[in-house]
Amino acid sequence: MTTRLYLLPVLHLTDPVYNVPKYLPHRFNPALAGLEGVVWAWVTYLLEDAGLLIADVDDAQHTLLLGKTDVIAVPPLDTTIGNATVRNRIRNILEAASIPADWVAVGMTYRQVVRTVICLFQFHNRAVARLLRRLWDGTINMEMTVSEIPAGTRDRLQETADELGLDYSGVTGSTTLRVLLKGMADQINNLLDPGFFRIDGAGLMLNL
Amino acid sequence: MALPATETFTGTDTTSPPNANWTNKTNGISIQTNGFRGNVSAVNGAFWNADTFNDKHYAKAKAVALAAGNSRGPAIRVQTGAANSLYYCLRDNDGKTYNGELIAGSPTDWDAGLTAPALGTVLELHVDATTATTIIYKEAGVTKATYTGKSALSGGAAGVSAYEAGTTSYGDDWEGGNVAVAGGTILPQMIQQGLYTGGAR
Numbered sequence: 001m002t003t004r005l006y007l008l009p010v011l012h013l014t015d016p017v018y019n020v021p022k023y024l025p026h027r028f029n030p031a032l033a034g035l036e037g038v039v040w041a042w043v044t045y046l047l048e049d050a051g052l053l054i055a056d057v058d059d060a061q062h063t064l065l066l067g068k069t070d071v072i073a074v075p076p077l078d079t080t081i082g083n084a085t086v087r088n089r090i091r092n093i094l095e096a097a098s099i100p101a102d103w104v105a106v107g108m109t110y111r112q113v114v115r116t117v118i119c120l121f122q123f124h125n126r127a128v129a130r131l132l133r134r135l136w137d138g139t140i141n142m143e144m145t146v147s148e149i150p151a152g153t154r155d156r157l158q159e160t161a162d163e164l165g166l167d168y169s170g171v172t173g174s175t176t177l178r179v180l181l182k183g184m185a186d187q188i189n190n191l192l193d194p195g196f197f198r199i200d201g202a203g204l205m206l207n208l
Numbered sequence: 209m210a211l212p213a214t215e216t217f218t219g220t221d222t223t224s225p226p227n228a229n230w231t232n233k234t235n236g237i238s239i240q241t242n243g244f245r246g247n248v249s250a251v252n253g254a255f256w257n258a259d260t261f262n263d264k265h266y267a268k269a270k271a272v273a274l275a276a277g278n279s280r281g282p283a284i285r286v287q288t289g290a291a292n293s294l295y296y297c298l299r300d301n302d303g304k305t306y307n308g309e310l311i312a313g314s315p316t317d318w319d320a321g322l323t324a325p326a327l328g329t330v331l332e333l334h335v336d337a338t339t340a341t342t343i344i345y346k347e348a349g350v351t352k353a354t355y356t357g358k359s360a361l362s363g364g365a366a367g368v369s370a371y372e373a374g375t376t377s378y379g380d381d382w383e384g385g386n387v388a389v390a391g392g393t394i395l396p397q398m399i400q401q402g403l404y405t406g407g408a409r
Binding site: 012016017018019020024025026027038039040041042043044046047118121122125126128129131132133163164193196198199200201202203204 | 249250290291293300302304306307311312313314315316317318319320321322339341353354355356357359360361362
């Protein structure tokens with residue numbers, strides 16, 4: 001068994017209301033055949049459709065997940081993104097989940113990418129907990145500028161930055177949400193103790 | 209009142225919230241068999257309102273009796289304003305304990321669940337003394353899991369959580385308090401009152 005890292009979809013169950021990882025076992029959602037009993041832990045892009053999940057899987061189970069087009073098995077973390085084709089695939093997958101990704105570049109390690117994504121999650125998740133709803137709710141998207149979003153959303157984003165001790169002074173009315181989130185994530189990335197970069201739970205742990 | 213606070217939920221079944229020291233959140237809780245249960249078939253919660261908690265606080269509770277589909281346990285970071293948001297610890301009848309977050313009424317477990325201890329074991333969630341985004345889960349005082357990067361919620365209060373409203377399922381013996389933070393200010397009166405003994409362990 002090996003602890004592996006995946007980016008995979010989140011299912012939003014409605015009866016009962018619960019957010020669960022697609023394919024993995026959950027008490028309210030059966031596992032994909034072959035993945036029963038797999039132990040996992042994750043961090044999610046709160047209320048959105050993606051999560052970074054670690055799972056203790058054998059080779060057959062890993063192959064099962066690899067076969068799913070909506071699951072990304074993250075390569076060994078110190079591997080570098082070797083060419084534009086791979087870079088573009090990563091960008092497309094992240095962007096499809098409303099995770100800003102135009103910053104992903106050839107030569108970056110997967111560790112750098114995952115750390116930045118985790119930091120994006122941190123800012124986003126605190127903001128969502130203040131908004132009490134999804135950020136990307138269909139009326140707001142990453143290309144919108146700060147001046148184009150409702151005042152309440154704008155205020156919650158600034159409050160989130162203030163609460164986390166982040167410098168918001170560079171954000172103006174013409175800043176896109178894509179740039180805003182990445183800027184806040186970069187600040188978090190620089191502030192955090194390396195020990196923060198970890199996914200853990202259920203007896204599993206992966207240092208990022 | 210002074211922290212840590214304790215509660216034994218003594219009273220008449222169905223009383224909700226259990227008494228004036230509790231505020232229902234996200235569906236709320238009721239007294240059941242001199243313990244507590246949820247009010248509806250979903251995640252339920254309530255917080256202790258008689259004290260103000262630090263950002264770094266903890267909650268302990270026992271799951272005493274459980275029927276199928278029911279779970280009971282402590283909760284932390286219960287938001288005291290409009291939000292139906294909290295971090296929950298649900299000891300389920302299926303033999304696992306599920307820790308996770310309820311944000312705006314939408315629950316997400318943080319992992320696949322941990323093998324649960326015997327009914328009656330003290331379950332505890334607490335904020336790490338150093339890192340406010342690290343949440344620690346203990347059973348009978350022993351750390352069983354650490355959850356890093358749980359940044360969605362801050363502040364809030366200690367409380368309880370429950371899944372389902374089964375009347376044969378209840379939790380009990382709650383305690384909530386602040387996490388001792390190393391390096392804090394030592395006031396003269398703390399020494400006079402025996403609250404600080406010079407760091408002896």
